[in-house]
Amino acid sequence: xxxxxxxxxxxxxxxxxxxxxxxxxxxxxxxxxxxxxxxxxxxxxxxxxxxxxxxxxxxxxxxxxxxxxxxxxxxxxxxxxxxxxxxxxxxxxxxxxxxxxxxxxxxxxxxxxxxxxxxxxxxxxxxxxxxxxxxxxxxxxxxxxxxxxxxxxxxxxxxxxxxxxxxxxxxxxxxxxxxxxxxxxxxxxxxxxxxxxxxxxxxxxxxxxxxxxxxxxxxxxxxxxxxxxxxxxxxxxxxxxxxxxxxxxxxxxxxxxxxxxxxxxxxxxxxxxxxxxxxxxxxxxxxxxxxxxxxxxxxxxxxxxxxx
Amino acid sequence: xxxxxxxxxxxxxxxxxxxxxxxxxxxxxxxxxxxxxxxxxxxxxxxxxxxxxxxxxxxxxxxxxxxxxxxxxxxxxxxxxxxxxxxxxxxxxxxxxxxxxxxxxxxxxxxxxxxxxxxxxxxxxxxxxxxxxxxxxxxxxxxxxxxxxxxxxxxxxxxxxxxxxxxxxxxxxxxxxxxxxxxxxxxxxxxxxxxxxxxxxxxxxxxxxxxxxxxxxxxxxxxxxxxxxxxxxxxxxxxxxxxxxxxxxxxxxxxxxxxxxxxxxxxxxxxxxxxxxxxxxxxxxxxxxxxxxxxxxxxxxxxxxxxx
Numbered sequence: 040x041x042x043x044x045x046x047x048x049x050x051x052x053x054x055x056x057x058x059x060x061x062x063x064x065x066x067x068x069x070x071x072x073x074x075x076x077x078x079x080x081x082x083x084x085x086x087x088x089x090x091x092x093x094x095x096x097x098x099x100x101x102x103x104x105x106x107x108x109x110x111x112x113x114x115x116x117x118x119x120x121x122x123x124x125x126x127x128x129x130x131x132x133x134x135x136x137x138x139x140x141x142x143x144x145x146x147x148x149x150x151x152x153x154x155x156x157x158x159x160x161x162x163x164x165x166x167x168x169x170x171x172x173x174x175x176x177x178x179x180x181x182x183x184x185x186x187x188x189x190x191x192x193x194x195x196x197x198x199x200x201x202x203x204x205x206x207x208x209x210x211x212x213x214x215x216x217x218x219x220x221x222x223x224x225x226x227x228x229x230x231x232x233x234x235x236x237x238x239x240x241x242x243x244x245x246x247x248x249x250x251x252x253x254x255x256x257x258x259x260x261x262x263x264x265x266x267x268x269x270x271x272x273x274x275x276x277x278x279x280x281x282x283x284x285x286x287x288x289x290x291x292x293x294x295x296x297x298x299x300x301x302x303x304x305x306x307x308x309x310x311x312x313x314x315x316x317x318x319x320x321x322x323x324x325x326x327x328x329x330x331x332x333x334x335x336x337x338x339x340x341x342x343x344x345x346x347x
Numbered sequence: 348x349x350x351x352x353x354x355x356x357x358x359x360x361x362x363x364x365x366x367x368x369x370x371x372x373x374x375x376x377x378x379x380x381x382x383x384x385x386x387x388x389x390x391x392x393x394x395x396x397x398x399x400x401x402x403x404x405x406x407x408x409x410x411x412x413x414x415x416x417x418x419x420x421x422x423x424x425x426x427x428x429x430x431x432x433x434x435x436x437x438x439x440x441x442x443x444x445x446x447x448x449x450x451x452x453x454x455x456x457x458x459x460x461x462x463x464x465x466x467x468x469x470x471x472x473x474x475x476x477x478x479x480x481x482x483x484x485x486x487x488x489x490x491x492x493x494x495x496x497x498x499x500x501x502x503x504x505x506x507x508x509x510x511x512x513x514x515x516x517x518x519x520x521x522x523x524x525x526x527x528x529x530x531x532x533x534x535x536x537x538x539x540x541x542x543x544x545x546x547x548x549x550x551x552x553x554x555x556x557x558x559x560x561x562x563x564x565x566x567x568x569x570x571x572x573x574x575x576x577x578x579x580x581x582x583x584x585x586x587x588x589x590x591x592x593x594x595x596x597x598x599x600x601x602x603x604x605x606x607x608x609x610x611x612x613x614x615x616x617x618x619x620x621x622x623x624x625x626x627x628x629x630x631x632x633x634x635x636x637x638x639x640x641x642x643x644x645x646x647x648x649x650x651x652x653x654x655x
Binding site for chain 2: 136137138139140141142143144145146147148149150151152153154168335336340343344347
């Protein structure tokens with residue numbers, strides 16, 4: 040049994056899964072006994088990346104304290120995005136690129152956050168700082184995460200450091216970033232074979248904002264209408280989830296990864312506030328968000344300010 | 348006016364003050380416009396270090412949002428240890444070596460925490476990572492912080508990295524670490540010229556633990572009896588502070604920096620719990636804590652577990 044689990048957030052995206060794999064690889068090279076696990080099933084996009092580079096899919100777990108006493112978090116820190124029993128284990132380290140909230144430890148720890156586009160960009164720097172070589176397969180999945188998080192370096196979250204890391208990783212992985220990147224993003228946009236529940240859960244996070252509990256999901260598409268045709272069924276599923284989980288607001292971002300715009304479906308009583316926060320209008324529960332692709336940078340802070 | 352303030356915790360010790368100076372120096376070399384400030388008056392020990400190396404004493408402030416919109420925190424993260432109006436400014440970055448708690452941001456930030464003995468050890472690594480040369484005076488005050496935090500490398504919080512940093516900094520500063528270190532520690536142990544209030548406030552922090560608010564102060568001495576002779580007056584001052592601030596428990600650690608043991612004076616109704624947590628006995632409000640010199644590693648986690 041491995042002594043330390045490494046994992047990203049619930050409803051894992053490609054960065055959450057691959058940063059667990061790459062950071063665990065680094066830690067093991069440094070002499071620790073760690074194992075990457077996943078807090079949810081792997082998306083089509085992530086599966087495409089792992090399979091392309093022949094990397095094993097991490098085991099899916101929902102609790103961890105039954106198997107380990109110590110963990111390392113990647114790509115998240117907030118308790119509600121982590122393992123259900125995160126309060127029962129010791130967090131040894133965190134590598135993340137998100138805001139810090141609802142995170143608390145009894146002991147000093149290793150925490151490395153940087154305001155870059157992708158956790159794997161930070162892990163790339165850690166490999167360099169520790170002078171550990173990145174193997175071809177690990178470089179490939181790290182590159183995939185940067186492409187995924189920055190929509191092929193086009194998101195406003197993308198920094199110079201993400202670009203430099205992606206270019207170096209593409210070299211090591213031996214792929215053409217543009218060609219591989221579009222294949223990867225398209226692999227994550229199949230929606231017709233998914234239930235409403237699956238679309239809502241695929242990449243969704245819960246954020247406390249003031250006294251409100253806000254759920255923001257995101258789904259990447261190449262054809263927005265594929266989703267809008269299912270609006271009624273999606274709203275019904277959002278209502279069921281909101282009632283069950285106590286969300287005050289549920290926003291589903293539908294991001295066109297080729298156009299770099301989003302459309303959003305809103306469930307909840309705060310239409311006016313959301314429109315003000317995101318500087319747009321709403322019609323029949325649908326908002327158009329021109330130029331908005333980043334939940335973290337272009338949606339969550341604006342809603343947080345509005346509701347806090 | 349500088350655009351960004353850099354500061355350590357309230358009741359600043361040598362690491363809190365000097366890490367603000369050294370991190371501000373580094374950030375300015377990297378092109379930012381920052382200024383170190385202090386959230387409280389400077390101790391005798393810190394003044395000894397600053398004056399020895401001819402470094403200006405940072406300006407003391409209690410609020411920051413009247414002067415700046417953005418800040419960088421060093422040597423702390425918890426809101427109750429920070430500026431009174433910390434919620435009114437944006438925290439751009441944190442460099443720290445403590446637990447993380449009561450810390451929250453709306454935006455991603457740069458956060459660098461490592462479980463080492465001193466914030467300046469992390470800043471030493473940052474200088475190296477950025478390939479910025481450390482000038483003699485900055486090296487001297489950084490070394491002083493490591494000596495202060497690790498009691499001349501003898502505290503259980505001291506790591507290999509602290510030792511390596513201290514040796515490199517002593518070289519740059521051109522001092523003999525042992526000789527200078529004892530002079531520095533002794534400079535911080537004058538207690539006879541201080542009021543009870545000053546002794547309690549000199550290096551004290553408040554920790555929420557479960558539903559309790561716990562105050563832990565620390566004073567370094569070479570003669571413990573100097574403090575114990577004033578026990579009644581100290582307990583009276585602890586009562587007044589506890590009543591005013593709502594502390595459920597007030598512990599004053601009196602650490603003999605030459606012997607590396609502590610004695611503690613306890614005010615509050617939880618004698619049994621504190622003795623269990625710290626594995627000792629109490630007599631007339633006084634506990635002997637053999638081998639205990641580190642509040643962070645040997646006192647706060649143990650009390651946190653007991654009261655949570």
